[in-house]
Amino acid sequence: MNNTFQTILVIITVGFAVLFLVKKFLWKPRKNSNNSCGKDDCGCH
């Protein structure tokens, strides 16, 4: 019983950890709307 409970806790913790890392590093960020570059020939204007 104790082992099952601990295993469930580990699965939940690992699930949260993986979700957090995916969200942090792999989630596509919102597209930036401002033209964040200088004024000459950067090609983003």
Added chain:
Amino acid sequence: MSKQINVALIGNPNTGKTSVFNALTGLNQKVGNYPGITVEKKEGLCKLPRGVKAHIIDLPGTYSLNASSIDENVVIELLLNKNDKDFPDVAVLISDVENLKRNLLLFTQIKDLKIPTILVINMADRMNRKGISINIPLLEQRLNTIIALVSTRKNEGIQYLKDLIKNYKELSLKPCLDTSTIDVEYFKNLNNAFPNQDLFKLWLVITQDVNFGNVERQEIDLSQFKTKSHSELKRLQQKETIKRYQFINAVLKEGQTIDTSKATGFRAKFDRILTHKVWGYVIFFIILLTIFQAIYDWASVPMDFIDASFASLSDWIKNTFSSGVFTDLLAEGIVAGIGGIVIFIPQIAFLFLFISVLEESGYMSRVVFLMDRVMRRFGLSGKSVVPLISGTACAIPAIMATRNIENWKERLITILVTPFITCSARLPVYLIIIALVIPEGRLLGLSYQALTLMLLYLIGFGMSVFSAYILNKVLKTKSKSFFVIEMPSYKIPLLKNVAITVVEKTKTFVFEAGRIILAISVVLWVLASYGPGKSFTNAETIVRSENPSLNTIELEDKIAAHKLEYSYIGIIGKGIEPVIKPLGYDWKIGIALVTSFAAREVFVGTLATIYSVGSADAEQDDTIKNQMAAEVYPNGNKIFTLASGISLLLFYAFAMQCMSTLAIVKRETNTWKWPMIQLFGMSSIAYIVALITFQLLK
């Protein structure tokens, strides 16, 4: 429901806008006694009398509404776009009492946009000392505004400012300058072409250097209007500036008196020494040495205490909670991983304490001035200095600070070389490796360890300047940004500001990195505690049959090490080991190199977790440092030697081990091309340097 008032805080750089913002909103945005801290707008809420709320927007510093860089463009985009949800109901122009004349240029321009404008004269506590007296009623009458004398240091005038903001509708909209007087004929034609548009607003739209995105260019179709040539427009802009200064001079002649005898020569004398071409660098060098020595001397006691506490906590969890996988995860994964970051709180706090004091005192601007001399020899303008110096804290705000560099190539070079500057995330890696491989002796009262740390900072700076020189040749930058730095007055650092910076920066370091480390530690623990195949599941049988003569403790250690080697993480580590072995690293360090790509600080936490899982002895009460020092190869040779340690230090000095920085570079350059060049370029340099170092020193 009452309407929220939109308030824009506008002013020249380093006039204390963010201090006023913090005083109004109760927030703790970063402030500093040098220009260019704020590069994008920041927002907060302020409660005004009678339940009215104000939405306060802190904008980047600008000298005028003739924008030439992105941060200045932020201000103009907002002021010209009435459809913007943040378009101000009232503008609060923050001026510095010592530079009122220059500050009023921007004031007159904003006023001429017919936006209700309050003039704040900040740093009013310095008036007596500087022999400045101001006739407020006369200035108010001549400038058609209401003035608030404010001292954020003494928290004076803020309540009055709140009252003025609440009653902004009473402010006069009368302009300071009749725009048509700049060139009567031209503005007459302009007025005929756009009879419904405000003349000064039209003039601003026509004369801006930078792209306005979608700002009212769509509304104002200039294609049908024959405008003047670029040089003619520039000449008219200069004429406008002269006319404004004629107006300001006339106003200040009556409204302001300065008793120059009271303004002592203290600042000039200090500047002569601190920016001297020899003594300036000597003093800066001594200050750096003091900082690094203090980081070691002052932080070692709390660092050892934290390290031992986490080791005890891990043991306590194992001994107190009922045994099982979750208890193991807590003790070996989470506590060990978090311990690997919390241990560095004292050093990080001391580092930011010093940086904050240097910034607050005004010394940092002198450093910028000193560094400009060095930079120019390597093809960088002084405008790159502020981002590079900001990079000692973190590369992300530093890269954003490049927005005040007008020239794109120069900005790009600064973005590309900034991650070489030693950021605070490198500090944990440096500190633990230095503690392991550099002896504790002293030279002229300075410890070898502190000297090594300073050397690493200098190497980072040297590499960034050297790469800028190379990139400058490759990218062929033709023109340089014009660099003018305003030397702020010396100030005794305000304890509150210093404390806020230290607490906020340390908090960010711990919580931002801490969350990543916590998550990675959990995943690593799983990968290190489970494995495929019989070598992992039958570890005990295999080890017992291979080592029949070992006692129980030795046997348990062997089993734990065997399991780790055949776990998922062990298999991955062994897979990458051939690539990193020539650098002097084993597969465990290899795993730490991979995970620390998320953030450099993860390195220590990863090793702490792996070593924790790979050791069977629950009673050893071992610290991270001791565990790392005890790591050996199967042949008994130590893993962390002088050769492998220096190789690791140099790898981290040059490698682009930060995903967040890459994301910011992508955002700032609008392409993946440059972050990828940065990643492969820096990683290659790091690999080659680490390889040569290890092969020479081993």
